[in-house]
Structures are given as C-alpha cells and as structure tokens.
Amino acid sequence: MKVFLSLARLYLQSFYNLPGARRRSGAASGAQRVAASRPAANFRTMLKAVGIGLLAVFVLANFGFMFVSLNLVLYDSLAPLGLQGFVLLNAVILASVLTLLVGFMTALSTYFMNDMEFQLLALPIPPRALLGAKFTAVYVAEALLSLLVMASAMLIFAIKRQPPALFYVAGSLAGLLVPLPVLALVYAAQIPLLSFARFLRNKQAILVVGGLVGIAFAIVFNLYYQGMMANMSDSVWLLRNAGPDSVLAQFGRAWPPAYFAWQAMVAPGLVGFGRNLLPLAAICLGAPLLLIVLLGGRYAQSLVGFNEQFIRKMTAPASSGFLADRLRTGNRFWSLVKREIVGMNREPMYFLNGPFIIVLLPVLMAVMLGVQREALLEGESLQALTGLLANGAGTVVVALAGAFLGSGTSITCTALSRDAKLLPYLKSLPVPAHHWLLAKLVHGLIFAVFGVAMAALIFGFFFRLAPLDLAAGSLVGLALSFLCNLLGLLLDTVNPRLSWDNPIAAMKQNPNAVIIMLGVMGLMGGIAYLSFRFRLTTGQFVLLCGGLPAALFVVLLLALPGWAARRFTALEV
Amino acid sequence: MLEFSGISKSYAKSPVKAVDGLELRVADGEIFGFLGPNGAGKTTTIKLLTGVLRPDAGRMDIDGIDIAAEPLRAKRRFGYVSDNPELFARLKAYEYLNFVADVFGVSSLDRQQRIDHYAGLFEIKDVLHGSIGSFSHGMKQKLLVIASLLHDPANWILDEPMVGLDPKSAFALKEIMRQRSRDGKLVFFSTHVMEVAEKLCDRIGIINKGRLIFSGSVAELRAAQGADSSLEKLFLELVDDEAEAQP
C-alpha cells in the first residue's frame, strides 16, 4: 500500500508537472535551484502560476458555460413535459462518455510515459501497484471533468427547483464515482490491445492514434452540441433524442452505473440512497479493483520493450551510394530552418500540440459551418449575413481566423524552451546568435502562412467572399500572425523554460504558450471591437489592423540581432 | 593553440566559483588530458572555451583569436564533442551530419570523404540513414565525434569522449587523436580514465574545486610528488592533499 501511494504521488507529480516533481528531479539545474530563492525569480514563478491559473479558469469557464447552457435549454424544453429528470440522466451519460473519450486518450498517451517506466520496472514493485498508481493519476483529471459536468446540471436544478441537500451529495458522489468503471473499461481494452499489437507499443504510433481519436472526438462532440442546440425547440425531436425512449435513455438503463447515479439524484432520500448509491459504489469501486487484480501483471508485461525501433542496416555498396547521394552542401541558413522544422514536427508531442492546430481547427470549423450552413443560408438570415459579409465583415472574419491559426501554433513561443537540451551544443557552433533566432522565426512564419491560407480557404469557400475581400483579410491575418510569432519568440528568449525531462513540459506546460494564446485572443477581441464599433471600411481596416502590426513587426525585427541575440548568448545552460 | 588567462566563472552569481582563475596554455601538436573529480569544473571549462558560457573574468584565445571578441572566427577553429550525446533524437544521422557540415561550410566532396572514412572506422556507415533516436549511447557518441571532425579543425575539444565506447572504437578514437597530434593539431579532452591519460597525453591538467592544481607531463607530476607510482595513485594523493590543505 505504501509503495502504491508513493508511486501514485510520483505519477501525479510528473503527469501534472507539480512543483514537487520538478524540485526532486535531478535535471533541475543548479542555476535554477539557486535562482529560485531570489525574489525576482519568485515573482516570475508566481507570474507563471498566475498565467497557468488564468488558462485553467478560462478553459473551465468555457466548458462550464457550454454545459450549463446546454442543460438549461434541455431543462426548459423537458420541464413542460414533466421529464426534467432526464436532464440528470443526460448529464450522467455525458459525464460517462466524456470520461470515456478523454480517459481513452489520456490513458493511451500516458500508458508509457518515458524511460522512467523502465526504471520502475526494475524496482521490486508489485505490478498491481504499478497499474493502480497509474490508474489513480489518470482518474484525478477524469474526476474533475465528470464533476464539472455534474455540477453544471446540478446548478440548473439549484436555480429551478431548490432540491434538498442530499441531492447535491448524491450528485457529487455520482460525479466522483461514474468515471471509475469507465476508466477501468478503457484499461481493460488497452492492456490486451497493447500486449498484442506490437506496432502500437511505440510512442509515435500512440500519439498519432491519439491525435486521430482526438479529432474524431472533437468532431462528434461538436456535432452533438450543435444538433442539441439547433433542435431544442422541436419537442418531437427532443422526445426522440432525450426522452424516456431515446437511445440515450436506453443506454442509460443498460449501463448500470449511469442508471443508479441518475436514480440516486432523482430520489435523494435515505431509502433511495440505500437502493441506488450502494450498488453504484459497489460497481464503481469494484470495477477498478477487478481490473487491477486481473490485469496488473499483463500491464507490467506490456511495458517491456516499449519504444523499440528497428533500423535495417544497409549493405556496404548501398551505404556508399547512399552517402554519395545524400551528403550534399546546402544553403547554410536554410539548414538551420530545416533543423527547426524537422526537430519540432517529427516529435508527435510537439506537432500535435502545436502546428497540428492548423489542420484541427479548420476541420472543426468546416464541420460546424457545414452543419449550420442551411440554417445560416436560409432566406432572410442569408440576406442579412451576405450583406454583412460583403460590407467588410468577411474581411474581418478571415483576418481574425487567419491571425488565430497563424499564431496558435506555439512554434516561436516555445522555440528556445524546446531546444533546452541542445543549446550548449548549438552555442558552440560558428553561427551568429541572431541566425538561430531568425531560423526559429522563419519556421513560425512558414506555418503562419499555412494557417492564414487555411482560414482564407475555408471562409472563402463557405461564404463565397469576393477575391478582394479575401485578399485584404489574408493580408491583415498575415501581418497580425507575423507580429504575434515575433512577440512569442522574444518572450521565449526572455523567459525560456530550460529545465524539463519531458517534452510536454517545454510545450504544453510552457507559460509562454499560454501568454501568447491569451494575448492573441485579446488582440482578436480588440480588433473585432474596433472594426465594428468604428465601422471601418476595408481600406481603413487593412491600413490600421494590417499596416500597424506590419510596421511594428519590422521595428521589432531589429531587436533580433541586438538585444535578443545578447539574451540568447547570455543564456546559461 | 589554446590560451586561458585568469578565467573565472560562477553559475547564476553563486558565491562558489565553478572555475577559479584558470591559467593554462596548450600548444599545437599536443594531446592534453584534463582530469579532476566529479564537479571539479572540467565541463564548465570546456563550455567556456567553446563559447557556450561566458566567463566572469579573464580571456581565452584559440589560435590567437579572442573568443569573446571574435566568437565566429574562433568557433570555426575547433571541433567540439559535448559530454551529452543525447541530442537531435528526431533527426536522421545523415541529416545531422549535413546540418553540421553546412554550418561549417564543408564542400560536398570533403564531407563525403570524411564521413566515409570516419564512419567506416567506427562501423556506423550502414546505419547513417537511421533516426538518431534509435541509436545506442555509443553510436550517438561516435556520430558526435564524426560531426566534430567534418571541417578538419586545428583544435579538437572533447568532453569525456571515451564514455560508452567499446574497446575497438575507443582504440580508434585514440588513434585519431595520435594521428592529429602527429599532424601538428591540438587535442584537448577531459577524462576519468587514468590509464588513457597516462599513455596518451603529452601533458595533463588536474583541476579540483575550480582551481588548476597541476599542469605538466606525468613525469613532472611524479617528480613533484616525489613518488614513482601510477598516475591513478598520484592523482588520488594530490586531490587528497588538496582536501586536507583547505578543509
């Protein structure tokens, strides 16, 4: 038990990059350790914490708002039919499905974290403790998600009906318990899968599969949400899809945890509790136990031989031919850029959390626009919309979407952090400091161009914008995303995250990425406000929102060989 | 030729100096071994010399070029093998070699010949199309060594290059060092392997707690310590004496 607890703590710390893990990890450099005791550094640590906190609040509020509004509409539509209880069933099922999908991805991508797992395998740890600890670490995030869903449903009931206190107890317990059997199922599927499918036992394959599942999940969820919201006024549709005979309800009755959780909330009394919460707890606690007892050993075995790579050796003549073929001089600066591109985009962890956004968001947008196209393009609303878009709004929309896609790749604002391990070597090469920075910027700009093109493509296609409007919007989008990329690079030069053992830390948990993301969103909001408030003409819009950032970009570019290069040279690694 | 004069460095303004007032001169054609206990300041010295870190005081010249004043010119004069070969895992081996060769402006013909020669010597020619991430520690180490020789530098600086090399490759590495020295080129490397230092080096330097406590040939060290023992014994005694001298 003691082993299990300290293992669970270790996993929790390195999953969520809690301070304990960083302090204990040997890789935290002495410099950082010494610096941490200084007030300036403390302030910086605080800033980071505040930044990450802001992001968390932002994301939570976003999802919370979505769930609450969904439940509110659902309640208002079902209450007249006396079926408001189904809102709760709906919430329980939503929590189950969400934890299934998120759990599937989290469990898969953390199945084998890094070579730390090999060291754990070499320790005398019972395999069941190993699986149990990992389960616990994944469960924590799942429980939070599930609680969020349940809380959003309970909030509606709190406002509309003032249920007894026991209702909230039941709801919270349900929120905590529901993910447990779901996650057990996930592992029960993944452990045999990874034991037998060798090709999956590779971080790369796992991340690719995870990314695809992620897209599929995002699309399905989007469709579900859009469909729900679009058809709320149609009571026949509603009954069919959320009423007592719907697939959802049937599924709810067939999946006992959902049924018991739902009943416990509908009948929150001591008797109801005994009849519903006890079986719920038994199932939900029993499932993980069963999993750990039965599959613990298999799980530990499936970790063996993870990340094996196979290189086929060349024959002697083949290798001579290969060398003559592939070893060629190239342009020096382009060589630097190529290294940036390959180094980032061949690492699935970086690619999926960075440049992949250029593919992911447009796919989502296209699906959304595809679904709503009929609604958008019907009769009067169509006329209003085309009128608005032709009057310059189309340019603004393309510009903002382009700016977002072009700046959201997190390429430049993590460029130095990602290179932390390489910096000593790179700095020993005869390359001027600002060339390194410039190469990082060019990498960001190349993807910015892709992002803007993607935005122009989608909106141009769906809204049939005039070519001139499209060009104007793309120009502004380019100017904005170029500026944001440069700002991101400068930010990561001032405050890179250099001590990490897991690439996630350089990318996902990099406060610079968060700051730039929030900054871009703020900028977009500001520009949208400006352009509509002052009814800017397209010409004015291009001049103000495109020309100004472009000028600023050029001015800031001067900082690269000067101030930024000096910062880079002074970095101690 | 390498010259350190009055080099000092402390990390993050920590009061303890990682390198303290280093004075040292290494001549062309010399193989110089840099010894010292863990944490003595060997890697720090090498990072200072290669321009990775900047000294708090003092100056360093590589072939008479001040590295602080003319970093690019100075950096073209040496090849560097860092102590950590776990780099560039996502690149293919030949991509990495092309990258370094491009940075140094090595012609296609030169890079092909040199890579063919050294990769043959280290027996990794048949995997140069593979991803570095799939290489063993020793294979990565060899790749780093090859990359450092692509521009045939006058000065070769290596940080613990023997770690993880099999006997045959370690032998090949020592042979390359000897050959370069015969050609009048300089080799500067840190190591913990006393036999290698004793047999290979023209001169050694011993650093402890950031201060150079000896530099000269092994024979000179014997004379100074007044004992006719192995370098291993001499080294241990010298470092112990130091510890007693300043508790």
Ligand SMILES: Nc1ncnc2c1ncn2[C@@H]1O[C@H](COP(=O)(O)OP(=O)(O)OP(=O)(O)O)[C@@H](O)[C@H]1O
């Ligand atoms: N990045 C860093 N930040 C702070 N202090 C450091 C850093 N790197 C090294 N030090 C400190 O500098 C001193 C010298 O370290 P250095 O790495 O130069 O030793 P070394 O002689 O190479 O040791 P080893 O034989 O273990 O490689 C040590 O006290 C070490 O703690």
Ligand SMILES: [Mg+2]
């Ligand atoms: Mg060292």
